[in-house]
Amino acid sequence: MTSFSLFISGLLWKVFSGxxxxxxxxxxxxxxxxxxxxxxxxxxxxxxxxxxxxxxFKKSISQLTRLRHPQVLTVQFPLEESRDCLxxxxxxxxxxxxxxxxxHENLPTPVPSSIRDxxxxxxxxxxxLLQLCxxxxxxxxxxxxxxxxxSPQSIVLNEAGAWKIFGFDFALNDCNPNDASPxxxxxxxxxxxxxxxxxxxxxxxxxxxEDDDLLSPASDMFSIGMLAFTLHNSxxxxxxxxxxxxxxxASELKSLRESNLQLIPSDLKETLKLLLNSxxxxxxxxxxxxxxxxxxxxxxxxxxxxxxxxQWDNLQKSQFYKGLPHxxxxxxxxxxxxxxxxxxAKEFVNATMVPFVLPSVLAIAEEASAKDFVAFILPxxxxxxKLTDPIQVRSKSGWS
Numbered sequence: 001m002t003s004f005s006l007f008i009s010g011l012l013w014k015v016f017s018g019x020x021x022x023x024x025x026x027x028x029x030x031x032x033x034x035x036x037x038x039x040x041x042x043x044x045x046x047x048x049x050x051x052x053x054x055x056x057f058k059k060s061i062s063q064l065t066r067l068r069h070p071q072v073l074t075v076q077f078p079l080e081e082s083r084d085c086l087x088x089x090x091x092x093x094x095x096x097x098x099x100x101x102x103x104h105e106n107l108p109t110p111v112p113s114s115i116r117d118x119x120x121x122x123x124x125x126x127x128x129l130l131q132l133c134x135x136x137x138x139x140x141x142x143x144x145x146x147x148x149x150x151s152p153q154s155i156v157l158n159e160a161g162a163w164k165i166f167g168f169d170f171a172l173n174d175c176n177p178n179d180a181s182p183x184x185x186x187x188x189x190x191x192x193x194x195x196x197x198x199x200x201x202x203x204x205x206x207x208x209x210e211d212d213d214l215l216s217p218a219s220d221m222f223s224i225g226m227l228a229f230t231l232h233n234s235x236x237x238x239x240x241x242x243x244x245x246x247x248x249x250a251s252e253l254k255s256l257r258e259s260n261l262q263l264i265p266s267d268l269k270e271t272l273k274l275l276l277n278s279x280x281x282x283x284x285x286x287x288x289x290x291x292x293x294x295x296x297x298x299x300x301x302x303x304x305x306x307x308x309x310x311q312w313d314n315l316q317k318s319q320f321y322k323g324l325p326h327x328x329x330x331x332x333x334x335x336x337x338x339x340x341x342x343x344x345a346k347e348f349v350n351a352t353m354v355p356f357v358l359p360s361v362l363a364i365a366e367e368a369s370a371k372d373f374v375a376f377i378l379p380x381x382x383x384x385x386k387l388t389d390p391i392q393v394r395s396k397s398g399w400s
């Protein structure tokens with residue numbers, strides 16, 4: 001098993017890669033050692049703070065366990081508590097978005113090259129933001145839940161590179177569940193305790209007002225806007241080192257100036273201006289945001305279709321796969337290897353579909369380095385090499 005600490009929740013959670021014995025299913029095992037809290041908040045006088053942090057984490061993981069959506073990190077084994085630690089298991093994870101933006105604290109030394117040298121392509125940023133909008137549409141419209149801490153630390157990439165919402169430490173449930181109009185009652189943050197505060201750099205300005213009537217899904221949409229800004233500028237609009245700094249910046253924010261938008265793609269600028277507006281009512285909803293022109297990208301559509309293929313019948317799949325080789329040259333090679341190939345390989349158990357997916361896999365293999373081919377493509381192709389039916393498999397692959 002390997003271990004590392006994702007840049008999440010104050011670096012208190014350690015993450016181990018593991019395998020479930022009964023099913024051989026890969027998993028990520030999250031462990032929080034209680035002594036790490038005692039080291040960070042020592043002494044009997046801080047016992048209440050430690051207990052409150054533990055309670056917050058337990059509620060957060062309990063909330064995460066109840067949620068089921070493709071854009072929310074999937075819990076495979078629920079939270080267990082012992083005298084010494086908290087632990088739970090999720091789908092395999094690669095890194096937090098914060099790690100990929102350069103925050104490497106508590107990662108192994110030297111930092112793995114897969115994280116240190118990670119270059120995020122435009123299609124990944126677009127599709128990642130779209131995935132977050134789809135996840136928030138579910139949380140806001142179906143669950144009536146506010147996340148309240150969307151930031152690079154609370155977004156995790158799984159092994160396939162999909163962006164998953166995590167970190168529900170400050171989430172708020174609708175306090176009027178039987179009412180058609182949801183309402184959220186604000187809970188106060190603890191300014192003196194780092195782990196009882198959300199990431200202020202991504203927090204909506206209305207939280208500085210501490211007014212329940214201002215709370216709405218629009219607050220999370222501000223965080224989406226700040227994430228988009230950060231991904232294109234390598235830093236957020238403000239650096240809020242304290243609650244007082246956050247309140248000052250919140251009071252000064254009206255709307256983005258053109259000078260702030262120089263690195264923002266032209267088809268995202270107007271949407272970003274609305275998302276980062278100080279008036280919550282001007283911000284688009286998650287559902288509206290997912291429909292903007294910025295996401296009308298052939299690469300984004302291709303990745304979305306690959307993720308949705310389990311909903312399709314064989315005819316729909318075959319039509320999509322026939323056109324895929326023409327799209328692949330427009331996708332970065334790493335995306336093809338780590339995102340496209342695993343999706344296509346799922347069809348290898350369906351012999352009738354193999355002739356339709358094999359040309360794309362072989363096209364990607366032809367462009368891959370020898371190292372990548374051996375590590376990521378060849379193991380998936382080995383079972384296909386044994387197939388003799390349908391006959392097209394042998395003719396397309398070139399083996400007999």
